[in-house]
Amino acid sequence: MHDGAASRELIAENEALRARMADLIRQAERNHEIMCRHQAFDLEIVGASSFPQLVGTIFRTLPDISELDVVTLTLIDPDADIYTVMLKLGVDFEEFPNLMFSEAGDELGFDFSTGEPPRPQLGPFDRQRHAPMFPAACGEPRSVALVPLLRNKRLIGCLNLGSLDATRFAPEMGTDFIEHMASIIAICLENVISNEMLKYIGLTDALTGVYNRRYVDRRLLEEISRARRNESRLSVMYIDIDHFKQINDSVGHQGGDDVLREVASRIKAELRISDALARFGGEEFVVLLVDADGPSAAVVAGRIRAGVADTPVELAGGQAVPVTVSIGVATLGPDERSLPLETVAQQLLAQADAALYRAKQAGRNRVIACP
Numbered sequence: 001m002h003d004g005a006a007s008r009e010l011i012a013e014n015e016a017l018r019a020r021m022a023d024l025i026r027q028a029e030r031n032h033e034i035m036c037r038h039q040a041f042d043l044e045i046v047g048a049s050s051f052p053q054l055v056g057t058i059f060r061t062l063p064d065i066s067e068l069d070v071v072t073l074t075l076i077d078p079d080a081d082i083y084t085v086m087l088k089l090g091v092d093f094e095e096f097p098n099l100m101f102s103e104a105g106d107e108l109g110f111d112f113s114t115g116e117p118p119r120p121q122l123g124p125f126d127r128q129r130h131a132p133m134f135p136a137a138c139g140e141p142r143s144v145a146l147v148p149l150l151r152n153k154r155l156i157g158c159l160n161l162g163s164l165d166a167t168r169f170a171p172e173m174g175t176d177f178i179e180h181m182a183s184i185i186a187i188c189l190e191n192v193i194s195n196e197m198l199k200y201i202g203l204t205d206a207l208t209g210v211y212n213r214r215y216v217d218r219r220l221l222e223e224i225s226r227a228r229r230n231e232s233r234l235s236v237m238y239i240d241i242d243h244f245k246q247i248n249d250s251v252g253h254q255g256g257d258d259v260l261r262e263v264a265s266r267i268k269a270e271l272r273i274s275d276a277l278a279r280f281g282g283e284e285f286v287v288l289l290v291d292a293d294g295p296s297a298a299v300v301a302g303r304i305r306a307g308v309a310d311t312p313v314e315l316a317g318g319q320a321v322p323v324t325v326s327i328g329v330a331t332l333g334p335d336e337r338s339l340p341l342e343t344v345a346q347q348l349l350a351q352a353d354a355a356l357y358r359a360k361q362a363g364r365n366r367v368i369a370c371p
Protein backbone atom coordinates (compact mmCIF):
# COMPACT_ATOMS: atom_id res chain seq x y z
CA MET A 1 0.00 0.00 0.00
CA HIS A 2 1.23 3.52 -0.85
CA ASP A 3 2.15 5.70 2.05
CA GLY A 4 -0.41 8.29 0.94
CA ALA A 5 -3.27 5.79 0.83
CA ALA A 6 -2.29 4.35 4.21
CA SER A 7 -2.22 7.74 5.86
CA ARG A 8 -5.62 8.69 4.30
CA GLU A 9 -7.04 5.49 5.73
CA LEU A 10 -5.55 6.27 9.11
CA ILE A 11 -6.98 9.78 9.00
CA ALA A 12 -10.43 8.43 8.09
CA GLU A 13 -10.21 5.86 10.90
CA ASN A 14 -9.11 8.56 13.27
CA GLU A 15 -11.99 10.78 12.28
CA ALA A 16 -14.47 7.93 12.71
CA LEU A 17 -13.03 7.21 16.15
CA ARG A 18 -13.25 10.89 17.10
CA ALA A 19 -16.86 11.05 15.93
CA ARG A 20 -17.66 7.91 17.92
CA MET A 21 -15.89 9.37 20.96
CA ALA A 22 -17.85 12.64 20.62
CA ASP A 23 -21.02 10.58 20.40
CA LEU A 24 -20.13 8.64 23.55
CA ILE A 25 -19.29 11.86 25.39
CA ARG A 26 -22.66 13.36 24.36
CA GLN A 27 -24.40 10.17 25.52
CA ALA A 28 -22.48 10.23 28.83
CA GLU A 29 -23.36 13.91 29.32
CA ARG A 30 -27.01 13.18 28.63
CA ASN A 31 -26.99 10.24 31.07
CA HIS A 32 -25.29 12.43 33.66
CA GLU A 33 -27.93 15.10 33.14
CA ILE A 34 -30.77 12.53 33.52
CA MET A 35 -29.10 11.17 36.68
CA CYS A 36 -28.79 14.67 38.16
CA ARG A 37 -32.44 15.41 37.40
CA HIS A 38 -33.46 12.13 39.06
CA GLN A 39 -31.24 12.81 42.08
CA ALA A 40 -32.91 16.22 42.45
CA PHE A 41 -36.30 14.50 42.14
CA ASP A 42 -35.32 11.91 44.79
CA LEU A 43 -34.27 14.70 47.15
CA GLU A 44 -37.51 16.56 46.52
CA ILE A 45 -39.75 13.57 47.24
CA VAL A 46 -37.70 12.48 50.27
CA GLY A 47 -38.20 16.01 51.64
CA ALA A 48 -41.96 16.08 51.02
CA SER A 49 -43.67 16.58 54.35
CA SER A 50 -47.28 16.04 53.34
CA PHE A 51 -49.27 13.74 51.09
CA PRO A 52 -50.35 16.50 48.66
CA GLN A 53 -46.79 17.77 48.44
CA LEU A 54 -45.48 14.28 47.61
CA VAL A 55 -48.07 13.28 45.01
CA GLY A 56 -47.98 16.81 43.58
CA THR A 57 -44.20 16.48 43.04
CA ILE A 58 -44.58 13.02 41.47
CA PHE A 59 -47.23 14.22 38.99
CA ARG A 60 -45.52 17.53 38.22
CA THR A 61 -41.85 16.57 38.07
CA LEU A 62 -41.68 12.94 36.96
CA PRO A 63 -43.22 13.42 33.47
CA ASP A 64 -40.78 16.26 32.92
CA ILE A 65 -37.53 14.61 34.03
CA SER A 66 -38.38 11.21 32.54
CA GLU A 67 -39.78 12.69 29.33
CA LEU A 68 -43.11 10.91 29.79
CA ASP A 69 -46.49 11.99 28.46
CA VAL A 70 -48.54 10.74 31.38
CA VAL A 71 -47.88 9.52 34.92
CA THR A 72 -50.64 8.15 37.11
CA LEU A 73 -50.59 6.52 40.52
CA THR A 74 -52.85 3.85 42.00
CA LEU A 75 -52.76 3.30 45.76
CA ILE A 76 -54.11 0.17 47.40
CA ASP A 77 -56.55 1.27 50.09
CA PRO A 78 -58.76 -1.70 51.09
CA ASP A 79 -60.93 0.09 53.65
CA ALA A 80 -60.60 3.57 52.13
CA ASP A 81 -58.63 4.62 55.26
CA ILE A 82 -56.03 6.60 53.31
CA TYR A 83 -58.70 8.33 51.23
CA THR A 84 -60.86 9.18 54.27
CA VAL A 85 -58.02 10.50 56.41
CA MET A 86 -56.59 12.62 53.57
CA LEU A 87 -60.05 14.02 52.93
CA LYS A 88 -60.42 14.89 56.63
CA LEU A 89 -57.00 16.53 56.60
CA GLY A 90 -58.26 18.76 53.80
CA VAL A 91 -56.66 17.13 50.73
CA ASP A 92 -58.48 18.30 47.60
CA PHE A 93 -58.54 15.22 45.37
CA GLU A 94 -59.76 17.27 42.41
CA GLU A 95 -56.23 18.64 42.27
CA PHE A 96 -54.94 15.13 41.54
CA PRO A 97 -57.00 13.59 38.73
CA ASN A 98 -54.19 11.08 38.08
CA LEU A 99 -54.39 9.65 41.59
CA MET A 100 -56.55 6.55 41.97
CA PHE A 101 -57.38 4.16 44.77
CA SER A 102 -57.89 0.45 44.45
CA GLU A 103 -59.53 -1.88 46.98
CA ALA A 104 -57.17 -4.79 46.32
CA GLY A 105 -53.76 -5.47 44.76
CA ASP A 106 -55.13 -8.11 42.38
CA GLU A 107 -57.16 -5.38 40.63
CA LEU A 108 -53.88 -3.97 39.30
CA GLY A 109 -53.29 -6.84 36.87
CA PHE A 110 -49.94 -8.12 38.20
CA ASP A 111 -49.02 -11.78 38.21
CA PHE A 112 -49.00 -13.13 41.77
CA SER A 113 -49.04 -16.82 40.74
CA THR A 114 -45.27 -17.34 41.24
CA GLY A 115 -45.41 -16.30 44.89
CA GLU A 116 -42.69 -13.73 44.09
CA PRO A 117 -43.30 -9.96 44.34
CA PRO A 118 -44.70 -8.63 41.03
CA ARG A 119 -42.34 -7.16 38.40
CA PRO A 120 -42.85 -4.12 36.18
CA GLN A 121 -44.91 -4.72 33.04
CA LEU A 122 -43.72 -2.91 29.93
CA GLY A 123 -45.31 -2.92 26.50
CA PRO A 124 -47.80 -1.42 24.08
CA PHE A 125 -50.91 0.26 25.45
CA ASP A 126 -53.81 -2.19 25.53
CA ARG A 127 -57.06 -0.29 26.00
CA GLN A 128 -58.88 -3.18 27.64
CA ARG A 129 -56.15 -3.77 30.25
CA HIS A 130 -54.70 -0.32 30.69
CA ALA A 131 -57.59 2.11 30.28
CA PRO A 132 -58.44 2.07 34.04
CA MET A 133 -54.83 3.12 34.87
CA PHE A 134 -54.90 5.96 32.35
CA PRO A 135 -58.23 7.78 32.68
CA ALA A 136 -59.42 9.34 29.43
CA ALA A 137 -58.69 12.86 30.67
CA CYS A 138 -54.93 12.10 30.58
CA GLY A 139 -54.89 11.12 26.88
CA GLU A 140 -54.12 7.65 25.64
CA PRO A 141 -50.41 6.63 25.64
CA ARG A 142 -48.96 4.26 23.00
CA SER A 143 -46.59 2.35 25.28
CA VAL A 144 -46.76 1.93 29.04
CA ALA A 145 -44.84 0.71 32.07
CA LEU A 146 -46.84 -0.42 35.09
CA VAL A 147 -44.39 -0.37 37.97
CA PRO A 148 -45.37 -2.08 41.25
CA LEU A 149 -44.74 -0.05 44.38
CA LEU A 150 -43.45 -2.51 46.97
CA ARG A 151 -42.68 -2.17 50.67
CA ASN A 152 -41.13 -5.24 52.29
CA LYS A 153 -42.38 -7.28 49.30
CA ARG A 154 -45.92 -6.03 49.92
CA LEU A 155 -47.69 -4.28 47.06
CA ILE A 156 -48.85 -0.81 48.18
CA GLY A 157 -49.71 0.60 44.76
CA CYS A 158 -48.64 1.02 41.20
CA LEU A 159 -46.88 3.78 39.29
CA ASN A 160 -48.21 3.95 35.75
CA LEU A 161 -45.91 5.53 33.17
CA GLY A 162 -47.17 6.28 29.68
CA SER A 163 -45.52 7.55 26.51
CA LEU A 164 -46.87 8.61 23.12
CA ASP A 165 -43.76 6.96 21.66
CA ALA A 166 -44.76 3.35 20.85
CA THR A 167 -41.14 2.17 21.23
CA ARG A 168 -40.49 3.80 24.63
CA PHE A 169 -41.54 0.76 26.70
CA ALA A 170 -41.10 -2.76 25.33
CA PRO A 171 -41.33 -6.08 27.24
CA GLU A 172 -37.64 -6.99 26.67
CA MET A 173 -36.28 -3.73 28.13
CA GLY A 174 -34.31 -3.65 31.38
CA THR A 175 -36.27 -2.39 34.38
CA ASP A 176 -33.51 -1.76 36.98
CA PHE A 177 -33.77 2.00 36.70
CA ILE A 178 -37.55 2.26 37.02
CA GLU A 179 -37.60 -0.35 39.81
CA HIS A 180 -35.06 1.71 41.75
CA MET A 181 -37.13 4.87 41.21
CA ALA A 182 -40.32 3.03 42.26
CA SER A 183 -38.64 1.76 45.45
CA ILE A 184 -37.80 5.33 46.51
CA ILE A 185 -41.32 6.53 45.65
CA ALA A 186 -42.81 3.61 47.63
CA ILE A 187 -40.72 4.46 50.74
CA CYS A 188 -41.69 8.12 50.51
CA LEU A 189 -45.38 7.27 50.06
CA GLU A 190 -45.38 4.90 53.02
CA ASN A 191 -43.63 7.45 55.24
CA VAL A 192 -45.81 10.37 54.31
CA ILE A 193 -49.03 8.32 54.63
CA SER A 194 -47.97 7.07 58.12
CA ASN A 195 -47.14 10.63 59.16
CA GLU A 196 -50.49 11.93 57.90
CA MET A 197 -52.28 9.10 59.77
CA LEU A 198 -50.42 10.01 62.98
CA LYS A 199 -51.26 13.66 62.44
CA TYR A 200 -54.91 12.71 62.01
CA ILE A 201 -54.92 10.52 65.14
CA GLY A 202 -53.32 13.40 67.07
CA LEU A 203 -56.13 15.72 65.99
CA THR A 204 -59.14 13.50 66.61
CA ASP A 205 -61.04 12.21 69.61
CA ALA A 206 -60.79 8.43 69.80
CA LEU A 207 -64.22 7.94 71.39
CA THR A 208 -66.40 9.97 69.03
CA GLY A 209 -64.20 10.31 65.93
CA VAL A 210 -64.72 14.09 65.83
CA TYR A 211 -61.78 16.49 66.16
CA ASN A 212 -60.09 17.15 69.50
CA ARG A 213 -59.22 20.36 71.29
CA ARG A 214 -55.76 20.59 69.72
CA TYR A 215 -57.32 20.70 66.26
CA VAL A 216 -59.88 23.35 67.11
CA ASP A 217 -57.32 25.53 68.89
CA ARG A 218 -55.22 25.54 65.71
CA ARG A 219 -58.13 25.82 63.28
CA LEU A 220 -59.67 28.68 65.27
CA LEU A 221 -56.54 30.81 64.71
CA GLU A 222 -56.67 30.05 60.97
CA GLU A 223 -60.36 30.88 60.77
CA ILE A 224 -60.00 34.15 62.68
CA SER A 225 -57.20 35.16 60.35
CA ARG A 226 -59.31 34.18 57.31
CA ALA A 227 -62.35 36.05 58.68
CA ARG A 228 -60.20 39.18 59.07
CA ARG A 229 -58.79 38.88 55.55
CA ASN A 230 -62.13 38.27 53.88
CA GLU A 231 -64.15 40.39 56.28
CA SER A 232 -66.33 37.32 56.82
CA ARG A 233 -68.12 36.19 59.98
CA LEU A 234 -67.14 33.45 62.38
CA SER A 235 -69.12 31.99 65.28
CA VAL A 236 -68.26 29.53 68.00
CA MET A 237 -70.55 27.23 69.96
CA TYR A 238 -69.93 25.56 73.29
CA ILE A 239 -72.25 22.56 73.75
CA ASP A 240 -72.55 20.64 77.02
CA ILE A 241 -74.72 17.60 77.73
CA ASP A 242 -77.06 18.31 80.65
CA HIS A 243 -76.78 16.25 83.82
CA PHE A 244 -74.40 13.85 82.15
CA LYS A 245 -73.26 12.59 85.54
CA GLN A 246 -76.80 11.32 86.17
CA ILE A 247 -76.88 9.68 82.71
CA ASN A 248 -73.60 7.93 83.49
CA ASP A 249 -74.91 6.87 86.88
CA SER A 250 -78.10 5.41 85.40
CA VAL A 251 -76.76 3.69 82.25
CA GLY A 252 -73.16 3.05 83.26
CA HIS A 253 -69.95 4.40 81.75
CA GLN A 254 -70.33 2.30 78.59
CA GLY A 255 -73.86 3.60 78.02
CA GLY A 256 -72.54 7.13 78.71
CA ASP A 257 -69.93 6.61 75.98
CA ASP A 258 -72.67 5.56 73.54
CA VAL A 259 -74.61 8.72 74.42
CA LEU A 260 -71.50 10.83 73.72
CA ARG A 261 -71.06 9.17 70.31
CA GLU A 262 -74.72 9.66 69.39
CA VAL A 263 -74.76 13.31 70.49
CA ALA A 264 -71.59 13.95 68.43
CA SER A 265 -73.23 12.46 65.37
CA ARG A 266 -76.46 14.45 65.87
CA ILE A 267 -74.47 17.68 66.18
CA LYS A 268 -72.52 16.82 63.04
CA ALA A 269 -75.70 16.17 61.11
CA GLU A 270 -76.67 19.84 61.52
CA LEU A 271 -73.33 21.27 60.35
CA ARG A 272 -71.87 22.23 57.02
CA ILE A 273 -68.76 20.47 55.73
CA SER A 274 -66.71 23.64 56.31
CA ASP A 275 -67.65 23.76 60.02
CA ALA A 276 -65.52 21.97 62.59
CA LEU A 277 -66.78 19.92 65.52
CA ALA A 278 -64.52 18.91 68.40
CA ARG A 279 -64.94 17.18 71.70
CA PHE A 280 -63.19 19.33 74.29
CA GLY A 281 -63.12 16.52 76.84
CA GLY A 282 -65.81 15.07 79.08
CA GLU A 283 -69.31 15.85 77.84
CA GLU A 284 -68.36 19.14 76.22
CA PHE A 285 -68.21 19.90 72.47
CA VAL A 286 -67.10 22.99 70.56
CA VAL A 287 -68.20 23.92 67.05
CA LEU A 288 -66.59 26.48 64.74
CA LEU A 289 -69.18 27.88 62.37
CA VAL A 290 -67.35 29.30 59.41
CA ASP A 291 -68.99 32.26 57.67
CA ALA A 292 -71.86 32.35 60.15
CA ASP A 293 -73.04 35.55 61.86
CA GLY A 294 -74.74 35.54 65.29
CA PRO A 295 -78.34 35.02 64.11
CA SER A 296 -77.47 32.15 61.74
CA ALA A 297 -75.29 30.51 64.41
CA ALA A 298 -78.22 30.75 66.84
CA VAL A 299 -80.47 29.03 64.27
CA VAL A 300 -77.97 26.15 63.87
CA ALA A 301 -77.62 25.91 67.66
CA GLY A 302 -81.43 25.73 67.96
CA ARG A 303 -81.50 22.88 65.45
CA ILE A 304 -78.79 21.01 67.35
CA ARG A 305 -80.62 21.47 70.66
CA ALA A 306 -83.87 20.15 69.14
CA GLY A 307 -82.06 17.34 67.27
CA VAL A 308 -80.73 16.02 70.58
CA ALA A 309 -83.80 16.65 72.78
CA ASP A 310 -86.53 15.52 70.38
CA THR A 311 -85.52 11.86 70.14
CA PRO A 312 -84.18 9.88 73.12
CA VAL A 313 -80.86 8.10 72.50
CA GLU A 314 -81.39 4.39 72.07
CA LEU A 315 -78.66 2.26 73.63
CA ALA A 316 -77.48 -1.12 72.35
CA GLY A 317 -79.71 -2.94 74.88
CA GLY A 318 -82.77 -1.06 73.59
CA GLN A 319 -82.95 1.36 76.53
CA ALA A 320 -84.08 4.87 75.46
CA VAL A 321 -82.25 7.68 77.28
CA PRO A 322 -83.64 11.22 77.13
CA VAL A 323 -80.76 13.62 76.58
CA THR A 324 -80.63 17.41 76.36
CA VAL A 325 -77.85 19.88 75.70
CA SER A 326 -77.20 23.49 76.64
CA ILE A 327 -75.46 25.71 74.10
CA GLY A 328 -73.58 28.99 74.33
CA VAL A 329 -72.89 30.95 71.12
CA ALA A 330 -70.40 33.75 70.47
CA THR A 331 -69.58 35.60 67.24
CA LEU A 332 -66.40 37.35 66.20
CA GLY A 333 -67.00 41.09 66.32
CA PRO A 334 -65.43 43.59 63.89
CA ASP A 335 -63.83 45.58 66.73
CA GLU A 336 -61.72 42.55 67.73
CA ARG A 337 -59.82 42.59 64.45
CA SER A 338 -56.91 44.66 65.72
CA LEU A 339 -56.00 42.30 68.63
CA PRO A 340 -53.52 39.37 68.36
CA LEU A 341 -55.12 36.19 66.97
CA GLU A 342 -54.49 34.20 70.18
CA THR A 343 -56.20 36.83 72.34
CA VAL A 344 -59.22 36.95 70.03
CA ALA A 345 -59.44 33.13 70.00
CA GLN A 346 -59.35 32.98 73.82
CA GLN A 347 -61.94 35.73 74.14
CA LEU A 348 -64.27 34.10 71.64
CA LEU A 349 -64.12 30.72 73.42
CA ALA A 350 -64.53 32.42 76.81
CA GLN A 351 -67.61 34.32 75.57
CA ALA A 352 -69.21 31.11 74.25
CA ASP A 353 -68.36 29.35 77.54
CA ALA A 354 -69.90 32.21 79.54
CA ALA A 355 -73.06 32.03 77.38
CA LEU A 356 -73.18 28.27 78.02
CA TYR A 357 -72.92 28.88 81.76
CA ARG A 358 -75.90 31.23 81.53
CA ALA A 359 -77.86 28.61 79.55
CA LYS A 360 -77.19 26.12 82.38
CA GLN A 361 -78.19 28.68 85.01
CA ALA A 362 -81.37 29.49 83.09
CA GLY A 363 -82.57 25.89 83.34
CA ARG A 364 -80.59 23.90 80.66
CA ASN A 365 -81.85 22.51 77.32
CA ARG A 366 -81.54 25.96 75.75
CA VAL A 367 -79.38 28.18 73.55
CA ILE A 368 -77.98 31.49 74.73
CA ALA A 369 -76.09 33.74 72.35
CA CYS A 370 -73.53 36.18 73.64
CA PRO A 371 -74.84 39.72 72.99
Ligand SMILES: Nc1nc2c(ncn2[C@@H]2O[C@H](COP(=O)(O)OP(=O)(O)OP(=O)(O)O)[C@@H](O)[C@H]2O)c(=O)[nH]1
Binds near residue numbers: 240243
Ligand atom coordinates in the same frame (compact mmCIF):
# COMPACT_ATOMS: atom_id res chain seq x y z
N1 LIG B 1 -69.14 7.94 79.90
C1 LIG B 1 -68.25 8.92 79.96
N2 LIG B 1 -68.39 9.85 80.93
C2 LIG B 1 -67.51 10.87 81.00
C3 LIG B 1 -66.45 10.98 80.08
N3 LIG B 1 -65.74 12.10 80.39
C4 LIG B 1 -66.35 12.68 81.46
N4 LIG B 1 -67.42 11.93 81.84
C5 LIG B 1 -68.34 12.18 82.93
O1 LIG B 1 -69.12 13.31 82.64
C6 LIG B 1 -69.68 13.80 83.89
C7 LIG B 1 -69.68 15.30 83.88
O2 LIG B 1 -70.39 15.73 84.98
P1 LIG B 1 -70.50 17.22 85.46
O3 LIG B 1 -69.30 17.99 84.96
O4 LIG B 1 -70.77 17.22 86.91
O5 LIG B 1 -71.70 17.81 84.68
P2 LIG B 1 -73.18 17.32 84.43
O6 LIG B 1 -73.57 16.16 85.27
O7 LIG B 1 -73.31 17.10 82.95
O8 LIG B 1 -74.02 18.55 84.85
P3 LIG B 1 -74.31 19.88 84.08
O9 LIG B 1 -73.22 20.07 83.05
O10 LIG B 1 -74.28 20.96 85.11
O11 LIG B 1 -75.64 19.75 83.43
C8 LIG B 1 -68.83 13.18 85.00
O12 LIG B 1 -69.60 12.22 85.67
C9 LIG B 1 -67.69 12.49 84.25
O13 LIG B 1 -67.27 11.30 84.88
C10 LIG B 1 -66.32 9.95 79.08
O14 LIG B 1 -65.42 9.96 78.23
N5 LIG B 1 -67.25 8.96 79.06
